[in-house]
């Protein structure tokens with residue numbers, strides 16, 4: 001009686017681990033097949049040569065997967081080895097995504113070869129050739145969504161920056177956002193000043209942001225119709241925030257992408273003062289229409305504004321212009337105008353750096369009170385000189401962005 005010993009390799013079986021020589025046959029199939037065929041045609045090949053030929057002939061009778069050709073025609077035969085004692089090893093490679101196909105071929109070959117005269121044991125190895133299976137359309141793995149992909153409804157992002165703190169950057173951000181909304185635009189305000197969030201207070205937004213079942217957050221709508229999101233809603237503004245490196249990056253990404261901004265004409269981002277990690281991260285990840293730099297008129301503030309301006313230029317963020325804040329103080333009683341921080345600094349810097357001076361906001365003590373009580377001057381006293389100056393700034397900016 002004949003015994004059949006067969007193995008089927010799955011695609012991740014390691015041929016090299018086989019120590020009985022079968023793997024070698026698999027490794028060098030063409031050489032093996034040629035040796036086998038050459039031996040079969042030697043004149044004095046005897047019983048062994050006849051058996052190899054007989055095996056090849058038998059393999060002609062077995063259909064390859066797909067049914068159009070036999071195993072030999074299909075090029076499936078990778079090796080035939082016949083020993084003196086009649087034991088036979090055959091290595092095949094067939095196209096098959098489904099491992100059961102290789103198994104069926106193996107069984108068919110075993111059964112067929114066992115009937116050949118002179119054959120002892122039969123060992124059939126069938127390699128499923130996954131690589132030659134007809135590939136479907138190839139799909140490159142989807143790249144992860146960018147931050148911009150996550151805010152598809154936002155048309156223009158405007159960053160508001162300053163070289164140093166205390167020059168009125170947050171005040172300008174809040175009033176600029178409101179002035180843009182007052183002129184019919186859909187506007188969002190993101191308080192990117194995560195180390196000193198103040199927009200939750202300045203904008204007079206009392207409600208807390210609501211979460212969605214899918215983990216996204218609804219911004220809070222302020223009086224005046226601006227959608228606001230601030231870290232001040234989420235953390236105790238009196239506690240210091242210590243976020244660095246990847247954690248900071250992740251937090252900012254969620255802040256931009258996990259907030260349901262919807263369709264906006266403008267998203268105004270109040271950046272932290274200076275040229276630190278937050279400004280850098282946001283500018284590198286959020287496609288900005290441009291940045292507005294807020295400064296006070298005195299020289300020392302202008303030095304910082306210049307530094308900030310150069311950083312944005314280096315990052316490839318267009319500098320839309322400069323806003324000079326706290327320019328003049330006009331006495332409400334007598335009308336006397338006082339240039340408390342000097343005069344003309346913003347204009348000079350704008351000319352020197354070849355960027356527009358987008359607006360000049362007067363010093364107005366009521367702005368301080370309005371900021372602390374959530375009543376920005378644009379909605380509290382729109383007809384005041386400061387209110388009008390912010391409206392003018394919004395108009396200039398919207399025009400410069402087309």
Ligand code: ADP
Pocket residue numbers: 162164165166167168169170171172198273325326361362363364365366367368369371372
């Ligand atoms: P920054 O964001 O640059 O740190 P803020 O916007 O917080 O600055 O302003 C600092 C302080 O200056 C606040 O008390 C604010 O109310 C006040 N302030 C800003 N702009 C004006 C202005 N034009 N007139 C009077 N006070 C102002």
